[in-house]
Amino acid sequence: MRLPSLIALAFLAATGGSAQPSDPLAPLFAPAQGDTRATLLLRDGRVVEKRYAPGYSDANRFISWSMAKTITGILIGALVTDGRLQLDAPAPFAEWHGAGDPRARITLRQLLTMSSGLRHTEVGDPIEASDTNQVLFVSGTQNMAAAAMAQPLAVPPGTRYEYSSLTSLLLAEIVTRTLTPSRDPRIRALAYRRFAHDRLFAPAGIASAVMEFDGAGTQIGGSLIYMTLDDWGRLGQLLIDGKGPTGAQVIAPAWLDTMRHPATTSGNYGAQIWLNRPESQGKPVMYPGAPQTAYSAEGHLGQHVVVVPEARLVVVRLGNTREGEIGRVHAAIGGIIAGQLHR
Structure with a gap:
């Protein structure tokens, strides 16, 4: 036809x-x-x-590139399915739960749907004005999640869509912290690799996946x-x-x-x-x-x-x-x- x-x-x-x-x-x-x-x-x-x-x-x-976000979303889902994370609970970052911090209201669902309200510039003009480029390639490479986590709110959570690669970094950090309390970069990366292999890559028949990690x-x-x-x-x-x-x-x-x-x-x-x-x-x-x-x-x-x-x-x-x-x-x-x- x-x-x-x-x-x-x-x-x-x-x-x-x-x-x-x-x-x-x-x-x-x-x-x-x-x-x-x-x-x-x-x-x-x-x-x-x-x-x-x-x-x-x-x-x-x-x-x-950003197809990684979908893989991150699948791994978050495995932890939600296991009951280790709650979709509509506040994001489990102690850094956001100080007295009077409005970021304490940001939920896991809002991070997943790019609706956190965090200040962000995905594509800057000039290019170095991009928050994502700064974190990935310039000043944030040793601890990308910390740089993302430090951003203040621009609007109340759940009120605006704002595409953000840093949000997906925060989701990956949530996966890591759920899997291990360690701050040793090698232990953290190994825990993540094992979880991704066991819960996603191996049962999906995916054998070639290579994941990059930051200094943390x-x-x-x-x-x-x-x-x-x-x-x-x-x-x-x-x-x-x-x-x-x-x-x-x-x-x-x-x-x-x-x-x-x-x-x-x-x-x-x-x-x-x-x-x-x-x-x-x-x-x-x-x-x-x-x-x-x-x-x-x-x-x-x-x-x-x-x-x-x-x-x-x-x-x-x-x-x-x-x-x-x-x-x-x-x-x-x-x-x-x-x-x-x-x-």
Whole structure:
């Protein structure tokens, strides 16, 4: 079946008119897409198409950038499911619970949905004005969570959506403190690695994951995890129904529902995951042509793991595309999904 005309026109415009029915991923390698390095299309866990740019292969691990946030959200969910964390309780930071500190009202849910109210500049102008860049690459590398935790409130908690990589660092710190009371960076990092391996990576069939930690042993949970293309596909497959390749439940159904439920402050963001819904009334969806039931892990420079649960469809795109051109990548992914749904 052919795509509806409006979707098809947008799809061809985004891809430079290079769609090839015999290779559904070809549009992501059109010149307008920037530097696409690896792509994967899965249906019901089976490979429909897999393609690398020259110089890349199964031997490569690809950076997550902000796709790491979704992994952090899954690990928080495992602790909530175990009863070790409470979703609507105040975030367990003693540093925020001094007399009269308004940050004591920030809940775990508000951190997950980027609604904490903490002051933050994700993308600064000039670039060094970015809080995220300062913490990741300049002055905060020895203790990133401490730098994030020191921020004051800009607005009351739960009243405004503010995308923040530092918020995800705080979530990773919560995971670490829940697992171990140690302040030894090596012990903290080891506890985190073991937990991530046992509760997520191993049961999901993911063998290539490499996680980066700061000088304090906090996993850089908003930005820096590396995996192969196939393992990013396995993460997408896991996000369909929370089940690993053996059928074991890795993500509790209730937690998966929590992740993909829209935040009260934003229509297109859940709990550390993006939703293919309008941000607000009259706004476009992220992936035109894809259903609004789709959701995704998404990272800087065009890293995408997109899931359509009812079709058991996963699209992975990894590469390096300028932020001002990412809309073309979104349109191409939406077109690929629409093409698969209308076959």
